Amino acid sequence: MSEHPIILMRPGAANDRLADRLEAEGHEVWRWPAFTIDLPGAADAERVAKRLENLDDVEMVVLPSPASVAAVAHWVREWPEHVTLATVGEGTARVIRAAWGDDVKLLYPEGDAEHSGSEALWELVMARGAPSRVLFLRGQTGREWLPSQFRSIGSDVVTLCAYVRVPLELSSTDLRTLLLATVGPSPVVYITSTDAVDALMHAVRPVTGARSWLVRGTAITIHPRVVRRLEEAGFKKIVVTSTDDETVRRHILESLDDAS
Template sequence: MTLPLARRRIWVTRPAGQADALCAALAAQGAEPVRLPLLQIAPAADAAPLQAALDALAGFDLAVFVSPSALDAVAAARTAPWPAGVPAAVVGPGSAARARALGIAPVIAPPAHFDSAGLLAELDTHGSWAGRRAVLFRGDGGRPDLPDGLRARGLDLTVVAAYRRLPATLTIQALDDALAAGCDAVIISSSEAAQHLFALAGEATREQLQSLVYFAPHPRIIAALAEHDVDARLSRAGDAGIVDSLCCHFARPTSSP
C-alpha cells in the first residue's frame, strides 16, 4: 500500500530541537522531512526575572506558557519538581504534550481554538480568577492579547521573558540547495518564521518560494504568508493535525472503474 505522503519532500521550519516529533509523524506517512529551521531559541537577555519568578513559583495560582519554547526555558532553568497546586495553562496540544512530558501537572488547555482567545475561554470554565496571582512565561516581546486578557479577568499578572527568538543560521546557499532538491510543501509554525524566510531570499529565490504551497496552523500565520503572495493553506493544529491536513491535500481522487 502506498503511504499518503510517499516521496513528498516536506520542509519543516521549526527551531532545532522542536521538530523531531513532527518529522517522525511525517516520515510515518511516507514523507521525506527536510529540516530547515528558520528561528533559533536563545536564552533571555536578562536571566534574573526568570529566575526570580521560578524561585517564587509556589506562590502563584497559575503559570501560563505561550509555547513549547517557554516550557523548555523554564525546565532548563528550574531543577526542583513542579510545585503541587500550581496549574499550567497552555495554548495548544503541542505545549500540553510538552508540559506533561516535563512532569508539569495539572495542565489547562483549550479543547479547540488553539490560540490566546481559546485559552482565555477555557480559563473562564475554571471559575473566577479575580485577585489571584499568575505568571506568564513567553518570548521577548510578544502580542498583547494574552496578557491583556489575563489582566481583564482580574489576575495579578507577572510577565517574564523566558527566551529570545532569533533568526536561524540558515544561509541563502542552503535555501537554494533545498529548492534545487525539490519541495512539495512547507510547514510554517510562526509569523516570525515566515518573515525570516522571505527576508533571506533574493529576488530569484523569492520567485521560487512563491511557487510553493505552505501549511500553517493559525490564521495569523496565514495572513503573514499572504503578504508574500503565496499559496497558504490553514492546517489543523498539533502535529497530528498538520500531518492529516497534508495527507488530505495530497490525496489523489479515486478513478471510477
C-alpha cells in the same frame, strides 16, 4: 522521489522527527527551523531564576509554547501544588505533561488548532475566574493580547523573558541550494506561526526570485491567524492541519501529489 522540496520550520526535536521519517520515505527535506531557542542573557536569566525561587504569591503560570516549557524546565523541577499552569493548545500541554508529569494542574483548550490559541484559553480563564497573580514566561517578544486581558479583570500580571528566539539565518550552502531550486518546482512548506512566516521571508531575501518561488508552492499550517499572514505574504495554496505528526505527514504527501 518528489522534485518538490519539503521545508519544515518547527523548532526542536519535533521538526527532526518528522524530517527523519519523510527522508526515510525518499523525500527531499530542508530543515529550516524558524527560530533556534537559547536561554536569555545573564540579567534576564537572573530575574527569571529569582522569580521562580518563590512562587507563593503566584496562582497561574502561562507557558505559551513548547520553547517556553523547555526553557523553564531549566529552572523548575516541580511546581507548587497551588500553581495552575496554562497554555494555548494541546501540543504544548503534552510537552508540559512530559516535563512535569500528569499530576500538574493544567488549563488548556482541547481540540484541534482551530479551537486553540490565546482566545480559546481566555474563555477557559473566564469560566474559571480571575487568578490573583499571573506569571507569563515567554520569549523576548510575544502577543500582548492575553496579558492585557488578565489585567482587564484585575489580575496582577508579571511577564518575563525565559528564552531568546534567534530567527532563521540561511547558511551559504542553504542559499546556494535555494538559488538552484528556484528554477524548479516550488516547495511544500510546513510553518506554524505568524512570526515564522516573517522569519522565512526575511531569510530568503538574499536570493533573487526566492520569494515568488516560495509563494507558488503550498503552505501547510495550524491556525487561521497564520493563514491570514501567509495570504498577506502571497501564498495562494494553503492547507490547515492539526499538529500530530501523522496528520501533518498526510497533508504534506497529499500536497506533493496535488502539485505533481
